[in-house]
Amino acid sequence: MRPSRRCLSASRATAAGSNGALLVANVPEDQRASTYKALLMWGFALILVAPLSSWALFVLIPW
Incomplete structure (x- = not known):
């Protein structure tokens, strides 16, 4: 199934x-600084x- 073209990946x-x-x-213009900061925080997160989470999923959870 193809994702929608309007969808952004994380x-x-x-x-x-x-x-x-x-x-x-x-x-x-008045929202650019806050939008930029929010996207930077998202990137750092x-x-x-x-x-x-990948480590926890594949190492900690016994399959």
Whole structure:
């Protein structure tokens, strides 16, 4: 099943990705700084959460 074209993947929605940059560029001027900060926090959260949850899933849970 193909995902919808309107759907962003979690990693592409960061401020460093092209989709995140387009998002920041298209928000109103007064909301750009807060949108950029929110996308940066999302990106940093992915850096921490994804490896830890993968490790927990494959190492800690006995299959």
